[in-house]
Amino acid sequence: MANVSIRKVVKSYEGDVQAVKGIDLEIEDHEFVVLVGPSGCGKSTTLRMIAGLEEITAGEIWIGGDVVNDVPPRDRDIAMVFQNYALYPHMSVFDNMAFGLKLRKFPKDEIKRLVDDAAKMLDIQMLLDRKPKALSGGQRQRVAMGRAIVRNPKVFLFDEPLSNLDAKLRVQMRTEIKKVHQLVPTTTVYVTHDQIEAMTLADRVVVMNHGVIEQVGAPQELYHNPQTRFVAGFIGSPAMNFLPVQVVDDSGLKVQLADGTKMAIPPERVDRYGPYKGKKMTLGIRPEHMTETHESEKPGVQLMNAKVDVVEPMGMETLVHHFVDGVAVCSRVDPNTKCRPGEILPLAIDMNNMHLVEDSSSRVV
């Protein structure tokens, strides 16, 4: 068990590709941190630098109080689970899990005990004699995790471990990983491009984009208080709607759409948005805060009519796509809605949950 700190770490590849552009991150002991971001944003590169599989161009990585920049992977006391499992094909499940222990010269009966314990935790005791090719994807994934667990390392590293599994199994294994972390609270760095995986697993989520960290925070914090337009759009599914607006003062501070529609800014936010009066900004509002109207509306709710374009029933909710001011937006409504394409649906926009993005800096103000 150990904390990990990443200090001003840069990774450049030959040909001047900067995959990671100077990131800082402190990971506490026992913490489960998820790196999330779009493809090519440098998540895997960061993880592989922690593992020691990739040279660090500049900066320092600390594991448990030691700088590990020049420490080879085998001496970093970490374990890694790969996307394609990377099981040794010629070894049985038992030998796959025991490999690291054998190399570290553990006594035979101790190896057996450790492997059996890990196998029991992952429910793969009956597979110990099989070769990897006789296992299903989910079972292989469990073995790969077992191989990491048995060594009881300081840090677990996961690189998109679930992306080769089908949707149902992915959800199941996600829960499993969380359960394992509750049983064995090893410091974990987990890479994924799936924001739902990130939100459900993480103590803290690190959102990366183009080799930099956009924001670090607890899942709820990222959801409610995104600091950049990128984070606002990346976290949450379906993604946040963005509408170009102008901040105006028309008997109270309001945002005005291009078509002239004005929406009142809640009083407690007037001070915050006041300085932007007259500026062109971007309004961000999540689909779940654009719902159909109710009998009695809370204060701060803005009503608006929208022409329905597409209706997507999902069971527990229904997504309605329509155009507001010429911009395609999505709203989340009651699953029993009767609305049809082409109809006008009166919408209630909860302005208490609005976000306002400054266009020049892409920051949420």
Add this chain to the structure above:
Amino acid sequence: MSGATAAAGGPVPRKKSKVGSLERQQRISIRSSYAALSIFVVIFLVPPFYMVMTALKSSAEISAQQGNPWIVQSPTMENFIQLATDASFQRYFINSVWVTAMVVIISMAIAILAAFSLSRMGFKGAQVLSTGVFLTYLVPPSLLFIPLFQIVGTLGLINNTWVLVLLFPTLAVPFCTWIMIGYFNSIPKELDEAALIDGATYPQILVKIFIPVALPGIIAATIFAFTVAWGGFLYPLAYLYSADQATLTVGIVRELIKGDVFAWGMIMAACVMAAAPPIIVYTFLMDYYVAGLTAGATKG
């Protein structure tokens, strides 16, 4: 094409014709493969068949004018017995075995180590070097044996089987390395990374992961090195002149062809005996060769 149209166009498609046409296509392709393969088999098996037949004949029967030359009338082991008890033939056999064993061991050791470093160490110029290794294989040995004579002469290895232990690997290593690079490159990078993290050193990764996983490739390369050494003719002919140093290939020719007198029965018996080890090696190793070990390493 016409069958499919008929089946689709008819109001009540005849089930039989639809299934039948698929089956028929399969049958036709199977039969034509068999026909093509049979031609190959016949062409390749005629010489060995004739060799075995002749080896089983007595000298009298070989030189007899009448009778079918393809069939042996009164089979005899006489040729085999005579060779097996012949001291110089035994010598050739032992020389061949010793040379081949050494060549296989040396070539495979070099090829595996070279392929591992070229495939995995990722040093500067590895790519150029791999291509270079393969290019040396394209130089015909018959162009090399005269300049090589100078070299082995200086080393004092003329008329010594060590000369073959030194020279055959130069023919075998490039191709074996090339085969092994291909196999090692097909092993996913995550496998060695997992092993590195598990605590393995590079030598351990090679021995515990790469060699077992690439076993089919190693067997293919071993067979190649074996064939180079066991069947090599030019170098032993050029560099080994005394009977006690000769290998089977040149020994058979030197001992059993005296001027224009060909001891056909014994030549063929010697060939059968010389061909036995490769045949045994091939049949034995083929099983391993086919057992694809790499399946299941990663997804799929």
